[in-house]
Amino acid sequence: MDGLLRALFLDKGFTEDQLDxxxxxxxxxRHVGDLAxxxxxEDDARVWAEELGxxxxxxxxxxxxxxxxxxxQGSLSLDAGYTPSEPAKRAPSPVQEPPVESKFVEEELADDWNWVKLSSQAEMAMTPTPQQETRVALSYIDGEPVSKPGGISDMLRSSLRSHxxxxxxVSQMEQTLEARSCKALATAASTxxxxxxxxxxCGIQSKVSQENFAKAWHQAAATMIALDGGKKSKQLVELVKDEDWEACTKLLMQRCQVSKPKxxxxxxxxxxxxxAERQRLKVEAQSKAETAKVLPTLASLYGPEAVAEAEKSTAMAQAEWRYCWMVRSFFTVRTLASLQAEVLNAYEAxxxxxxxxxxxxxxxxxxxMPLDQKMRAIEALCLENxxxxxxxRYGFKPDADGMAEMKQVVTEMSKLDTEVRRRQMLITAAVMKKFKL
Structure with missing residues (x-):
């Protein structure tokens, strides 16, 4: 199989395994002419496909x-002097229907779509393909020429046919599709x-045709992104600034050429x-130097097994730190509201x-008894119970340090949200109502 025929099959969606x-x-x-x-x-070609597995x-x-x-392509190749090799001989199929001697094709004449009967294969070869048709633009949609009044752009029509x-x-979609140009089609869908x-x-029932339409959309979207890459990058920054996460997701999906958000x-x-790893290295730069000094001493006293165990514990601690940091990076006022609700329920139990x-x-x-001593005892009770x-669950350590970090977050967000302050007052009241200080 030569390169042209292989490229033709691959363009239609075949895999290398299927070509093998x-x-x-x-x-x-071996050649495109052999296939033609x-x-x-079409029925004969479909039977042939079954014979090919x-x-x-x-x-x-x-x-x-x-x-x-x-x-x-064969009709064009004959003009260039190409002579196809002997067509592949196939055993006749018992269910094969006799060759169709005539075929109806659709041809555009003036402003109407008429049916023209072609009685021979030679006449069929003379029928212009969508790529060969030339039209005079009567108007433009999104900068794309339109040769049929009230129709879709010629570029969109050609893209749909080529896919x-x-x-x-295409004529059916022309009546129902809201997008009238390739540019409009690119933004008509997100996946x-x-x-x-x-x-x-739009009334397309065939799953194959639906997939072909989706491929045409994907090409239009990819072309729009390629032509407007700088603007899209700037727009992503603006979307993040506006916290329009749905639009950010769609844009990233287009950039990464994926069909599902997950x-x-x-x-x-x-x-x-x-x-997270960069942040950890920045925070633990000093402790890393101290660990490098301790490990040789540990090896000399307790052997390499102790060093391996210490390194394993260090790796686990680092992974835990990264996890907690990532969870806290998603910490918002809504997350804090959930945390405060859980704490309040626990304190009121x-x-x-x-x-x-x-x-x-x-x-x-x-x-x-000193007041600060009583407060430390109350905090220990809250932590333990x-x-x-x-x-x-919210990225804080289950110890006094984690409790201190949580209090710091509450203090910072209380300055921005009055509801946070109100919930924190309820939490404090739930804890202190049993104590007489």
Missing amino acids: TIEAQDSEL AGATS LSSRVSKSRFVRSWIEARS GLTSIE FESAMRLARL ELLPLLRGLLQQV EEFQAACEALNKTWVNVDR ALKRILP
């Missing part, structure tokens, strides 16, 4: 489209699936891990109130 299967089944199929001469009708409906449809394009939609389907849904809404997760995880009452009773017979299980 075709070559194994029919070694005489190997069948006399292409059993799925999608694969057979792609093979038929390849055959149609090979025929259109495999039939002239009937491959939404482009297929758009095709269904396919962005590897990118986001990698970026977060990289930023009967078990916690009973623990507070028990602690308060221990101070009855104690004379002149409530915060220890709540803080890790």
Whole structure:
């Protein structure tokens, strides 16, 4: 199979494995001319596809489209002096229908679409393909010429046809599709699936044609991004500044050429891990130098096993630090509201109130106990009976340091949100109502 034929098959959606299967089944199929001469009708080409091992409906449809394009290319190649090799001989199929002697094709005459009957293969070869048609632009849509009054742009029509939609389907979409140009089509959908849904809404029932329409959308979107790359980069910064995360997601999906938002997760995880690691190295620069001094001493005293265990513990601690940092990087006022709600529920529980009452009773017979000592005891009670299980879920350590970090976040956000202050007053009241200081 030569390069032109292979490129034709690949352009229609075949994989390299499928091409290897075709070559194994029919070694005489070597050129585009062989493909064009190997069948006399679409039904014949479909039977041929089955003989080549292409059993799925999608694969057979792609093979038929390849055959149609090979025929259109063959009419041009004959003028250039190309002579196709002997067509591949195939065993007749018992269910094969006789060759179709005539075919109806759609041709544009003036402003109407008429049906013209072609009675011979020679006349079919003379029929202009969508790529060969030339029209005079009557108007423009988004800078794209339009030769048919009230129709879609010529560029969009050519794109839809070149991606495999039939002239009937294009005519149908011309009546229902809101996007009238390639530029408008690029923004009419955000994912491959939404482009297929758009095709269904326009009345395209064939799944193959829906996929072909989505491919045309993808090409239009990729072209728009390529031509307007600098503006898009600036727009992404503006979207982040405006906190328009839905638009940011769509733009990143287009840039990364993915069809589902969850396919962005590897990118986001990698970026977060990289930023977290840099932050960790910055914070732990001093402790790393101290660890480098301790490990040789540890090895000399307890052996290499102790060093390996220490390095393992260090790696786990570093991973925990990165995780906590990433969780806290997503900490917002809404996250704090969830944290405060959990803390308030825990403090209002009967078990916690009973623990507070028990602690308060221990101070009855104690004379002149310092207030700061009592407050430290209350904080220890809160940590042990409530915060220890709540803080890790929000990226804080389950200890006094994590409690201090949480208080700092509350203090900072209280300056920006009055609701945070109100909830914190409720939390304080729930803790202190059992104590007599």
